[in-house]
Amino acid sequence: MSRLVVENLNKSFGALTVTDDVSLTVEPGELHAIIGPNGAGKTTLVAQLSGQLAPDSGRVTLDGRDITRASMPERVRMGLARSFQITQILPGFTVLENVALAVQARQGSSFRFFGDVVRETALNDAAMAALAEAGIDERAAAIASELSHGEHRRLELAMALATKPSTLLLDEPLAGVGGEESDAFVARLMAMKGRFTMLLIEHDMDAVFALADRVSVLVYGRIIATGAPDEVRADPAVRTAYLGDEEEIPA
Ligand SMILES: Nc1ncnc2c1ncn2[C@@H]1O[C@H](COP(=O)(O)OP(=O)(O)OP(=O)(O)O)[C@@H](O)[C@H]1O
Known part of the structure; x- marks a missing residue:
């Protein structure tokens, strides 16, 4: 099929x-x-x-x-995930937090307090795996607004991948x-x-x-x-x- x-x-x-x-x-x-x-x-x-x-x-x-x-x-x-041209990145949050929220979106859970989000190990692991796949894991702690254009593109890819x-x-x-x-x-x-x-x-x-x-x-x-x-x-x-x-x- x-x-x-x-x-x-x-x-x-x-x-x-x-x-x-x-x-x-x-x-x-x-x-x-x-x-x-x-x-x-x-x-x-x-x-x-x-x-x-x-x-x-x-x-x-x-x-x-x-x-x-x-x-x-x-x-x-x-x-089905779409990446690029539509930017859903939250500029004030870290690379990891942005991807963790994308993981949550897939899980269908409601928007939660970020402290809780990043403390959840499973969420973190899934987010880190997506960051590694997109080649941006070394920038996990960076604030999204500080990324270069190319890094921004990789974060968008990581966010799409995070939805599995x-x-x-x-x-x-x-x-x-x-x-x-x-x-x-x-x-x-x-x-x-x-x-x-x-x-x-x-x-x-x-x-x-x-x-x-x-x-x-x-x-x-x-x-x-x-x-x-x-x-x-x-x-x-x-x-x-x-x-x-x-x-x-x-x-
Ligand atoms: N919301 C809209 N209202 C009216 N016309 C629209 C709308 N969105 C797109 N168009 C028109 O539809 C046509 C196709 O646009 P589209 O952006 O899908 O093309 P594209 O192949 O992606 O172009 P590009 O390669 O330049 O990105 C264009 O003529 C555009 O002006």
């Missing part, structure tokens, strides 16, 4: 159709990337998958369960992250491959083509191609769609 199935999803803002009959599957353990020119509707699609935005029509299922109308917290509890997801929605994780930090992030995602099902939206084409098992190309809200990176790269319609765009499909 596919982990995530999107069937005939539609979303319009007034006269503008932003999601146009989108269907796709993400298989267990797959890293499926969605690429497309600016304004193609990638973020809007992810917002509908995470539960932030309701589709006009269509269906989304996770492990065979219809989640089309499920709330964001319900989806998180079912194992089966499936991660990664919305432009490399945006604003440059050079070595970007390479390290790609390596981290590579190391997570297989253990998590991932839907990745990313403008960095080198990263996409290095990481993805399959790539879907979204243009004006429609998927114009889905396939292995090599197939998609060679697809004439994809190359035409990218002509004049600032991003390049690597040859």
Whole structure:
């Protein structure tokens, strides 16, 4: 059974159709990337998958369960986590406290006093494991507002991992992250491959083509191609769609 199935999803803002009959599957353990020119509707699609935005029509299922109308917290509890572009980090709290709260969110418990939160060993252990996976454990005691941009991105990843997801929605994780930090992030995602099902939206084409098992190309809200990176790269319609765009499909 596919982990995530999107069937005939539609979303319009007034006269503008932003999601146009989108269907796709993400298989267990797959890293499926969605690429497309600016304004193609990638973020809007992810917002509908995470539960932030309701589709006009269509269906989304996770492990065979219809989640089309499920709330964001319900989806998180079912194992679907979204990271990036939406920043839920509490700047005045430590890295560890931020992640501990994300662990709590998965457990469905209500917001509690921080002193209690960090004293709970199980919570702490789960939070530290997520921090280690995201490569930010050495900054556990740092105040979130003092993190560099790259560290911020790693904390967001740790917060998503802390909800123990089966499936991660990664919305432009490399945006604003440059050079070595970007390479390290790609390596981290590579190391997570297989253990998590991932839907990745990313403008960095080198990263996409290095990481993805399959790539879907979204243009004006429609998927114009889905396939292995090599197939998609060679697809004439994809190359035409990218002509004049600032991003390049690597040859
Ligand atoms: N709430 C909204 N109301 C009206 N129009 C919207 C809304 N959200 C997005 N749009 C429009 O929908 C289109 C798709 O936007 P979206 O952000 O999903 O594209 P994208 O592929 O993620 O773009 P980018 O790569 O630049 O992030 C754009 O034309 C955008 O202006």
